[in-house]
Structure formats: structure tokens, C-alpha cells
Amino acid sequence: MDFFDWYWILVVFLFGACWGSFLNVCIYRIPAELSVVKPRSRCPKCMTDLAWKDNIPILGWIFLRGKCRYCKAPVSARYPSIELLTALLFTAVWLVYPYQLIVLPYGLLIFGLIFGSMVDYDEMWIPDRVTIGGEIIGPILSFLIPAMHGVDSHMSGLIQSLIGLAVGFGSLYSVSIIGKLILKKDAMGFGDVKLMGCIGAFLGWESVIFIVFISSLLGTIIGVTFIAIGKKELQSKIPFGPYISLAAMIWMLGGWKLWALYLEWMSGTAY
Template sequence: MDPMIVFSILAFAWGACAGSFANVCIHRMPRGLSVVMPRSHCTSCGRLIPGWLNIPIVSYLMLGGKCRFCRARISVRYMLVELFTGQLFLAIFLKFSVSVLTLVYWLFALGLIIGSFVDFEHMIIPDRITIGGMVAGPILSLLVPGLHGTVSRYSAFCSSLIGLVAGAFFLLGVAMLGSFIFKKEAMGMGDVKLLGAIGAFLGWQSIPFVITVSSLVGSIVGISLILIGGRKLGSKMPFGPYIAIGALLWILGGQVVWAKYVMYFSP
């Protein structure tokens, strides 16, 4: 069998397993619980889930989306997160092949997935994701300068710090301006810290693209929900997931598209 096919299958499988761990984090982090102990268990009856019933995607389908012991329904979100994470890990592998960059971007993507789904469900982004990313970004930039398209550790570290500051302070300014105009909180600090973490990993060059894409996607989703009656004008909505979409698109080719866009409109 072609080694590329084998590696692709392994990348998807590893991503699905990472998605299973992400589900644990999504459930436990907002509740202040450990993501390590206790072992995976049914949130309804508390029974520990044996390994053979904890196979990503397969177990959910095999059990019909219900606990084997108490038959309580399990949210389809669990399977969807595993499936999406597997596909995302595969996409990153296909772009960066077998490399250290692939491993770093897998870690980065996993953090974005956890933060996004927690934001969807609880309207918060855990500090373990945002502040953790703001700390990990510069450290990994020193270790893997290729994150910033250079072989110089010093240049990569500086790019990471500038990206962190640019991302966080830009969105902080937007949040403060919005609060002044609308006389209420316009954006959560979790979003501010998330963009700072993204800047730390991807550099300041990614910030305009991420802001543009997240604003566009967020606006489309928000307007669509208002039109179909799923949300009222002025109601709160999570912005973190749309920031994450912008960051992931940047990794998977957005920087090339953005460079052509800027070049096209340059005088």
C-alpha cells in the first residue's frame, strides 16, 4: 500500500482520538474539572466507559448514540467533534506532510476546537486554552521557527511576540470602542486572549486575515439566524469559533489567498 495512504489513515485516526480527548475537555473545562481524572464515564449514570466502547466515531454508531449501561442519549456533538478533528488533522497532514510543523499545527488546531465548542455551549473560552496558547506560542516559535517562515529562532520569537500583542490589543481596542458606543460589553476578554494566542502562533501577518474572515463569517451566521428567527437583534453570540475558522483557513492556504488579495489592491 502507498505509504502516503497509510500515513493519511493514521492522521485521520489520530485526529479522531484527539477529538475524543477534546470532548472530555469541552465537558470538563468550563466546570473546573480535571481533564485527566477520572477516566471517561457516562455523565448520566457515572459508569466508567471501557476501552472497547470508547473507540472514536465507531462506538457512537455501534451504540446508537446511547450509553450501553443506562441507555441515556449521548449528544451527537461527541461524534461530530471526533469526525471533524480527524478530517482537520488529515487536511493539515496533507498540506505539511510528515514534519514538526504538522505536530505543532495539530496541537494548535486541537486548542481551537476545544475553545470553539466551549464558547458555543457556555459563551466562554477557558483560560487554559487562551492563556495557555499565549504562553505556548512564543515557546514553540523558538523551538520551531518554521512556524513563522524563517530559520532564525530570534526572528520567529519576535514575530510571535509581535503577533501576540497585535492580536490581543487590536481586539481589545475593538471591544473598548464597542462598549463605549453601545454602552454594554461588546466582546468578551476570551476573544481578545484567543486572538492574542493565534497571533503568537501565526505571527502578526495573520491578524488582518483572521479578523476579516471571522467578521465576515460571523456576520453571515448572525444575520442568517436573525432572518430565520433563531436569534434576536442585539442578542449575544459566541465570536471565538469564527476567529478559529479564520486561523484554520490561514494555516490551510489563506495566507496565499490573502497575499494575492493585497497585491491585487496595492497601488
């Protein structure tokens, strides 16, 4: 890679870190029904407004050694972790799809998936602005950027998005209905169903099969591990949104290649 390539990698990383900082605001304020614009960022303990240098993504927390400048109360490491995670994921998408317009909708989807996952982890629900919002924006972006679905025609992009939305929503909705009939209780939150519809709208119907399988596998492994070490009980509710989101990110960052290899192996055409 030349200097120009490294320049854009740095730009994308910093851009992602800034959006990660805004993500922290959204994760904290939106579930509490607070404005994400006003007031400005402040210490949750002493309520003192933070200086601009304290809000520098990642570095601000490091320079302050994880403590508020004013009251010295500890600041959770989750804040710089989310900023770093967002920056790394934005950069990874750029490296997989360099100089392609597809990085814009994928970056937006990553932002929504992290936001929805963290709220689901904290509150056990996924905001409609992520799920329903994604189901609305996904088809619009697919029409404008048909490359999201590997096609050239704007109308084909829209059709593929709508098919993905229907398959994504319908697949988990069917699972929730069947699970409720068998278990006599809700087997899956409706937020997960809507989230899968959102992801299908962005990534297409083929991604749905991969994501449902991988998220179920991850959820089972991690859930059983938590039960085994005593962190969870057998009847404990476990948020499924983060596993769906993680599987979707795997698909965006090359999981579709694994899926293609799997299909070749199943069809007997792999060498």
C-alpha cells in the same frame, strides 16, 4: 501518492480521532472544574463506567447506535462529530504541510481552538488555558520551530511570534474599547481579545488582519441569518470565539495563499 504517504495519512487521521475523544472529555469536564484524568469515562445518565470498546473514537458511537450500552439513554452525536472534525482537521494540516515539523504546533492550535470554541458556544467564555496558555506556548514553539513564521532563525521566529501576539491582542482590544465608547456597553468579550493574541503568537501578525476580517464577515452573515429565521434576537449575545477559530483554521489550511493573491491584486501586480 504511494503506500508510505497513505500510511501516514491514516496514522494522522487516527491520531486526530483519539485527540478528538480527549477533547470531548475536556469540553465536558473542564468548565465543570472536574479532573480530565479521573474518573474514567462514564455514561452521564446512569454513571456506569464505559468499556474500552465503547470508547473507540467515532466507531464506538456507531456500534452502539448512539445509545448507552447499559441504560439505553441517547448519546449526543456531538461526541463522534468532534472526534471526526478533529481527525479531518489534523489530516488536512498534514496534507497541506506533509512531513513538516510545523504540523505539530498547528495540531496543538487546532486542539485549543476546537476546545475554546465549544466552551464559548456552551458557556459564553473561553478558558484561560487556551488563550493565555497559547500566548505563552506560541512564542516558545516559534523559537523552537521558526518555520511557523517562514523564517530560519530561532530568534526571528520568536520575534515574529511576539509581534503577532501584540498585533492580535491589540487589534481586538482596540475594537472592544472603541465599541464600548460607541455602544456604552461591552462590544466584545475579553476572552476573544486574549484568543486573538494566542492566534497571533502562533500564526504571525499578517494572519491577524485576515482572521479579523474573515471572522467578522462570518459572524455577521451567520448572526443575521439566525436573527432572520428567529433563532436569535437583535440584542442576543453571540459567541465570537468560534468565528475567530474558524477563520484561523482557514488561514492554516491555505488562507495565506488567498491573502497573498489579495495583496497582489491590491498592489496591481497580479496577472
